[in-house]
Amino acid sequence: MSLGVLRIEALSKRYGRDALALDDVSLSLDGGEVIALIGPSGAGKSTLIRCINRLVEPSSGRIWLGDTELTALDGRGLRQVRRRIGMIFQEFALVERLTVMENLLSGRLGYVGFWRAALRRFPQADIERAFDLLEQVELGAMVDRRADALSGGQRQRVGIARALMQTPDLLLVDEPTASLDPRTSRQIMRLITRLCGERNLPAIINIHDVPLARRYCRRVIGLRQGRIVYDGPADDLDDRVLTNIYGEEDWDTQAATETETETDEGGV
Amino acid sequence: MPVVTRQGQPAWRLRTPRTVLLAWLVWFLIVAVLVWSWQFVSERTIWAFVADAPRQGGDLMARMVPPDWAYTAMLWQPLWDTINIATLGTLLAIVIATPLAFVAARNTTPALPGLRALALLIIVASRSINALIWALLLVMILGPGVLSGIIAIALRSIGFIGKLLYEAIEESDAKPVEAIIATGASPAQMRLYAIVPQVMPAFAGISVYRWDINIREATILGLVGAGGIGLELMASVNVLAWGRVSMIFLLILATVLASEWLSARVRAAVT
Incomplete structure (x- = not known):
């Protein structure tokens, strides 16, 4: 589709009487494109991706996923289009007291009825898909473990598998590495970008860590006070651009810490 | 505002003098109400009965002392009812x-x-x-x-x-x-x-x-x-x-x- 998989037009969001959290944001995403969304805390990154699956209600603007206008939907229609959008969260957002398998199967809830879900009677195809994905995120041995028995990196891999259970057309990723150590962060980012690449799955990744964004995404969008102030290749992110996004700072120290964590083999 | 300046140095207290005074006043009121209530109860009590209480209590205890073990046979059904309720x-x-x-x-x-x-x-x-x-x-x-x-x-x-x-x-x-x-x-x-x-x-x-x-x-x-x-x-x-x-x-x-x-x-x- 020439128009792109995801199109956002003039999206704005205001919480109550506060300042605009999102101010006239427009962007479009092509098939298979994995973009990083960077910006300071409170810039509206989280609000932007939550507007896409309508966890947050946009104040104005329009969003299309393929031919479907997301902003025109409600109730059942909205739930049906949410099934096509996978989401990965900062603090994993797993259901702690359920097993890994149950957490994965929760990604199929949009496709089964209430009683099948209550009795955990999911179609065999879903279960096979879950086993397959568990192998891909290297958690095959953990099927029957409860989510709260896993480490941070393992939980995030369950979160990734749950999102992919939906066979989504788009992946929304909210700060996937903010609760993880540097080494696990890299592994998770590599896994997400690899899995997206294999599926030609477009993704928007909110991320604090500029070096990680640079390394794993080719296109970067910079958000500042709800406005897009940069949209371009990751390679063009220089000191001037970063200052424009985050404000004045000595970006050389950033580069220094970057090389430092690069050689860091600690963690886990 | 518990931070006050004394001799050019900032001093910190949990409460200001006013809240300290208020706290004492509240304590005084509590004690006063307690004394007054005691008097009220005391006037309406037959103290002869109270003085007699240890003997009466002891007497009741003595009557209870050998529990009627044989009676348990009749208690299982009501006990079962109680648990069911x-x-x-x-x-x-x-x-x-x-x-x-x-x-x-x-x-x-x-x-x-x-x-x-x-x-x-x-x-x-x-x-x-x-x-x-x-x-x-x-x-x-x-x-x-x-x-x-x-x-x-x-x-x-x-x-x-x-x-x-x-x-x-x-x-x-x-x-x-x-x-x-x-x-x-x-x-x-x-x-x-x-x-x-x-x-x-x-x-x-x-x-x-x-x-x-x-x-x-x-x-x-x-x-x-x-x-x-x-x-x-x-x-x-x-x-x-x-x-x-x-x-x-x-x-x-x-x-x-x-x-x-x-x-x-x-x-x-x-x-």
């Missing part, structure tokens, strides 16, 4: 209180105006009336017997279970809720996958705790004719059969100990 009453309350709690909790209440207020009203109404009073009313309506006891226990427990459960629901973590909604799940499925697993330990704890309380409450319901061991207790007191009374006390004590042990085990099992 408590258990069935608790189950009935759980069935009614669980949906009520989901309606009362701010984060799971249906978007129908007034419904949440109604659920809260039912919970408060149920909580504000003691099981013994419910039993008194029900015995008049349904007649004496075990059924009145079961319903009395249930009516009182709905509010208790409903309130504690809806508080647990409100305290549940919102992150999995968001994640489950994002998969395209229906509102009912969201409650089932994101809320129910989170409140399960609280639910089990609340239910067995209430059952434990209900065992104790059910022992006295017989006093107003709502069945169980309380009927025997009242009958024995009426004929001044103190040996029987102490036997009933011992049996109640054993039952309560057993129920407490059981509910502790259940709570430990669900984590």
